[in-house]
Amino acid sequence: MATQEAIFAGGCFWCTEAVFNDIAGVTSVESGYIGGANPDPTYREICTGTTGHAEAIKVTFDDQVVSYSILLEIFFATHDPTQLNRQGNDIGTQYRSAIFPLDDDQRAEAEAGIISAGEGRSEPIVTSIEGPATWYPAEDYHQQYWADEGRGNPYCLATIPPKLQKLRTSFADNLKD
Numbered sequence: 001m002a003t004q005e006a007i008f009a010g011g012c013f014w015c016t017e018a019v020f021n022d023i024a025g026v027t028s029v030e031s032g033y034i035g036g037a038n039p040d041p042t043y044r045e046i047c048t049g050t051t052g053h054a055e056a057i058k059v060t061f062d063d064q065v066v067s068y069s070i071l072l073e074i075f076f077a078t079h080d081p082t083q084l085n086r087q088g089n090d091i092g093t094q095y096r097s098a099i100f101p102l103d104d105d106q107r108a109e110a111e112a113g114i115i116s117a118g119e120g121r122s123e124p125i126v127t128s129i130e131g132p133a134t135w136y137p138a139e140d141y142h143q144q145y146w147a148d149e150g151r152g153n154p155y156c157l158a159t160i161p162p163k164l165q166k167l168r169t170s171f172a173d174n175l176k177d
Helices: 013-020 043-047 068-077 104-118 154-170
Strands: 003-010 026-034 054-062 097-099
Touching: 003 013, 003 026, 003 068, 013 026, 013 054, 013 068, 013 154, 054 068, 068 104, 068 154, 097 104
Parallel strands: none
Antiparallel strands: 003 054, 003 097, 026 054
8 A cells, every 4th residue: 555645625524524434545544734834723713814824634545546636536526615715604714625736746736626527617726835834733523524423414414424525426436335
């Protein structure tokens, strides 16, 4: 197994975590914060929108099973990369669409992914490529939120199932059994 990591910010980390947990080859998904100036930020601080951090996920994956480019395709398909500093009703820079490449190869693939994601769209892609930046894991209660508590949260029930349906429809060959 050739383990790699990828970091994506696509709005609420509960929502993106739920999507990437269902992908074959993904061995873990951690919710966290990245891209801001404050060391060791808290969720309460992030929610103010003043720290510069984005809610994000760090995906650990086996690149022999799923490639970084496929993860990028899934990322662009399961959130709206044309909304600046928001996803639906979540508004603020902490909900921005961003990719945090961990090396030059990921940066090049992210640049190509943005171009590809923009083809055939009427609105421009606003996803930024950022970093390098320090990763901060979110508090424990944010980890695996959809699997643990999210199914009882009205926000999650309104937001996550449509993303999962899109994943199942468009990326059926990339799902865990």
